[in-house]
Amino acid sequence: MIRPILIHPDPRLKKVCDPVAQITPEIRQLAADMLETMYDAPGIGLAAPQVGVTKRIIVMDCIKEGDPEPMALVNPEIIWSSEDLSVYEEGCLSIPEQYADVKRPAEVKVRWLGLDGQPQERQFSGLWATCVQHEIDHLDGKLFIDYLGPLKRQMITRKMEKLKRERARAG
Ligand code: NI
Numbered sequence: 001m002i003r004p005i006l007i008h009p010d011p012r013l014k015k016v017c018d019p020v021a022q023i024t025p026e027i028r029q030l031a032a033d034m035l036e037t038m039y040d041a042p043g044i045g046l047a048a049p050q051v052g053v054t055k056r057i058i059v060m061d062c063i064k065e066g067d068p069e070p071m072a073l074v075n076p077e078i079i080w081s082s083e084d085l086s087v088y089e090e091g092c093l094s095i096p097e098q099y100a101d102v103k104r105p106a107e108v109k110v111r112w113l114g115l116d117g118q119p120q121e122r123q124f125s126g127l128w129a130t131c132v133q134h135e136i137d138h139l140d141g142k143l144f145i146d147y148l149g150p151l152k153r154q155m156i157t158r159k160m161e162k163l164k165r166e167r168a169r170a171g
Contacts, residue, residue: 002037003051007167008094008160014141017047017054020074023117027057031072031115034059039068043093045131047138050094058135062127073112076136079121081105088130090144096163098156102147104133 006012020027030053038046038059048057056075063069086106091099107125110132114120124132134144145153 001033002040003033005037005041005046005050005093006052007096007164008092008143008145009157010094012049012052012054013094013138013143015049015054016141017049017056017139019056020113023074023113023115027055027074028115030055031057031059031074035061035070035072038093041093044127045135046093047135049138049141056139058132058139060128060131060135062131072115073110073132073135074115076110076112076132076139078108078133078136079111080109080123082107086130088127090130090134092134092144095143095145095156095160098145098159100144100148100152100156102130102134102144104130108133110136 030048034046034048034051037051044062045058045060048055058073058076060071061068082105084106085103087101087103089099090102106129107123108129109121109123111119111121145156
């Protein structure tokens with residue numbers, strides 16, 4: 001089921017999300033819904049708070065061409081970051097049509113629980129590394145615009161407030 005994506009500013013996007021205590025059928029359904037919502041948008045990553053669920057779950061697929069590689073990460077944690085940084089132009093499904101360069105560690109090692117309840121670990125690089133850091137930030141109430149200067153951030157936030165008013169009117 002495709003779920004509606006919250007648009008910034010929204011208090012639910014600023015919350016520190018709760019860890020998932022147990023992988024239940026509801027959690028598996030949420031992950032499946034999030035992947036469906038992400039592919040439909042279309043996007044390469046989505047975090048649970050973006051669909052209004054303040055739990056520590058993210059989904060991603062950074063394959064642009066070729067076979068899809070859907071990933072669902074429960075309680076993801078960055079356990080190592082490279083000193084090397086890289087810059088990507090980031091966007092966010094909760095901040096439509098706004099993009100900005102963000103500098104982050106070029107590689108990260110992440111530990112998480114799979115939907116089978118088993119712990120997993122993987123080192124991410126390239127676009128995957130940027131995406132996983134962006135999505136984990138969402139679980140701590142942080143958006144990519146929080147890395148920008150205050151003026152740029154305010155400008156984007158005003159545009160989003162206007163977009164939300166327009167969408168509300170269009171009903
Ligand atoms: Ni995002």
